[in-house]
Amino acid sequence: MRHYLSNIYLGVYTALVGMRITFKQLLQPSVTHQYPYDRSFEQKKNIREIPKGYRGKLHNRIEDCIGCKKCEMICPVDCITIATQKLPKGERLWDSMNVVHLKDRTEIVGNIEGAEKPAPNTAVTIQTRDNRTVAVASEEIANVVERKPVIFYLDQFDIDMSLCMYCGLCTEVCPTECLIMFDNLSDGIEYSTFDRTDLIYEFAKPEMYEQPTDESTEAEAAD
Amino acid sequence: MAAPQPESKFIELKPFSDEMIVSMGPQHPSTHGVLRLELKLDGEIVRDAIPHIGYLHRCFEKHSENLNYQQIIPFTDRMDYIAAMNMNWGFCLAVEELLATDEKKFSGVPERGEYLRVLIGELNRIGSHLLSFGTYGMDLGAFTPFLYAFRDREKILLLFEKICGARLTYNYIRVGGVSRDTPPGFIDEVKEFIDYFEPQIDKYNALLTANRIFIERTAKVAVMDTEMAINYGVTGPNLRGAGLQWDLRRDEPYSIYDRFDFDVPVGKDIPELGVVAGDCWNRYKVRMDEMKQSIQIIRQILESGLPNGPIQAEMKAVRPPKGEIFSRSEAPRGELGFYIVSDGTPKPVRLKAKSPCFTALSALQELSRGLMVADIIAIIGSIDIVMGEVDR
The missing domain is CATH 2.30.30 (SH3 type barrels.)
Incomplete structure (x- = not known):
């Protein structure tokens, strides 16, 4: 009986001790952000700033890509597809x-x-x-x-972001650092779509090679 | 006490009995993932509970045979996703031990890399135990600790985001070191967090650990004594909660753990609270005490300061010599083992992960016999399983 009553007393007392802690918390400012609706934290930069070097969506600056296929080989989930054509020996398009x-x-x-x-x-x-x-x-x-010489035509450089596991291994092996991961909110994180096929990003630009004037100026600039 | 052998894989009912079979999970919020328990109930008494696993099986071991050692590391993130740093670390330790059998290939992890590994590993241990503490309170009906735990865990995740670029699947620890150096101001932020967090643990102890209702719910429930824990191969906080002082960081120190001074908390009989060693309360309490020890280790790192130098050992390619290795490390949930067979190629021939959660889950059947249905929730929360690691 005594044990029973002391248990009731302790139950109420320890609950009140906990209540005191929660009451103190009540007077402190809230840490929650109503994220999609309240975006003021981006300006305030108080708690939820996306840090530099965040691993977000992949992007390739295709002009600097030399087509070495290192990213395709290291990718654990095979989400990068590259098709290249080699130039004749000794020739090069431009430098990265x-x-x-x-x-x-x-x-x-x-x-x-x-x-x-x-x-x-x-x-x-x-x-x-x-x-x-x-x-x-x-x-x-x-x-x-x-700088590295570009000696491949890039016919295809597709990244399927629906397969990507955001491990960042591809950006680490890239010799020209043209393959990057966006570390800002609008480019790197908020890119959801309604159609899964929209997540396949095609970076290859065949028109890059077709304009002889552009190519010669690029080549001159590189030289 | 020998482990009883179940007669068949599934429960068989006698005809015209009062017993019934209830399937708990796989979509039950308190089973911490997709665990299905087949309960044989007599009223509210649990006569038998058989865990059925495999709902989260992703063929990690078989998949690894087709990947390079570097490529496997992101997959170890997805084993115990609560403590992914420690999973990375366990795997890299195994590969490094295998590499070290040939002295020409690997000369050891640089000092700064080792310090960063311990710093990050202990921070992740705090994060993992915080999640365990928060969800355990919520399983037993206390919602507030859950919110507090997640608020503080968020601060750890922000630190991780700054150093490695991801919140959950870090892929930070690499064979031979770590992938990135600390960003500017990182060490100060860790110190700020530690100073903030240390008094919080006492608050949480007052809030939940000392709460009489919580103690009544968990004391003397599912007592796992030391002998039973060893028989089942249970490790980590569950073993220490049973009263055996065994911690790989202290007893078989790997990395640079022998340089730090910390205690190994164990479960104790406390008559005034009515708890005995090896019950749910003690398993829970060991985790709370371990957070303090982790803070102590981090403080020692911050006081001595990170040494300057490279963070990654110079190595061309990860190509271990022919041979096999079994390496273990102390993850937050117990001893994580990796068995690797190499034939000298960049891909392993066989990779086996020994998961601490799997062994802890195997003891559930014996622990839960004769208890109430509500106690099952208390047991699952106290052995702290992550189904991603059980199924792999």
Whole structure:
């Protein structure tokens, strides 16, 4: 009997101890975001900021792709399909662009003017694809991805994002770092569709090779 | 006490008996995944409970035979998805041990890589135990701890997102090191989290662990003594909850665990609370205490500071020499073992994963005999299974 009554007392008492903790929590601000409706957290950047380097949707900058098929081989679920044609021996279309990694974890895609490995204490100018010129000091540069010659026509470069498991192995093996994963909310995460076939992304652009004027200017720029 | 042998795979009923068969799951919210229990009930007394598994079977072992060692790592994420870092780690340890049999191929993981592995592994252990604590409270009718646990687990997931780019399937620990270095400010954020989280554990203990209703629900329920735990091969918090102080991190230290000072919490008889070693409450309490020990390990890492240097060993390709290895590591749910047979090619000939959840689940049948239906929920929550790891 005594045990029974003390159990009731302890049950009520320990529940009240818990209630005190929950009551204190009641006075604190809520941590929940009503995400699809309330998107203010993107501006406030308080808790749910998508961090740099997040593994989101895959994207290929096809102009820099050299068709080495390393991503196709490493993919554990075979979601990348590549078809290439090799150019005659000794020929090349153009060079892929440099990717300059700065020490504050930003990346600049563009050709470094002059030597690819800049000397210390110099200003480095980088010519981007949309003809902008960016100048950075060589101390800020963490590492530079070197240019590689493009010696394949890319007939097909398809990524089936419905199969992708977001392991990121393909982006790590890419020698020109043209295969990337978007790390922002609008490109990398919010791309759901109603039709599964819409998730097959075709990156190959055959018209890239067909315009002789563009090709010659590209080749000149690369040289 | 020897394990009783079931006569047949399925339960047979005598005609005209009062007993009945109830199928619990696979879509039951308290079975922590797709577990189906075939219960033989006499009123509300459970006469027998047979777990039927395989609803989440994805052929991990057979699939691995067709993949490179690098490509297998993302699949180990999907075994115990609550503690995917520790799954990556267990697999990489096995491959590294196999590589180390040929000294020319592998010279060891760099210091910084080892420190990052321990840091991340212990953070993931906290995250895993937090989920176990939260869902256990919810299974037994306390909804608030679940919300608190998920709020704090979210902070750990945010840290992981920053360091490896994913929330659940990390693919972070690689053969020979880790995949990415810490982003700027990461160590400060870990410290901030640890400082925030340590007093929270005491709050949770006051909220749920010391709650008399919770104790009445879990004390002396499904007592698994040390002998039974060893007979079934149960490891991890379930074994320690039974009272045996056995932790691979302390007793057979792998990686750099021998440099850290931490206790191994075990289940105890506490007469004033009415709990005995090996009951549901003690299995639960061991997890709560382990979170504190994990914090202690992380604090020691933060105090000594991460050493500078490479995070990944220099190696051309993962091509282990001919041979076989069985390697085990202490995952949050117990000893995770990997058995790999290699013939010198980049793909394993045979890969077998020894899952701690599977062995813990095998003890369920004996634990649940003679108890009430509601106690089954308490047992499943206390042995803390993840069906992704049971079925693989």
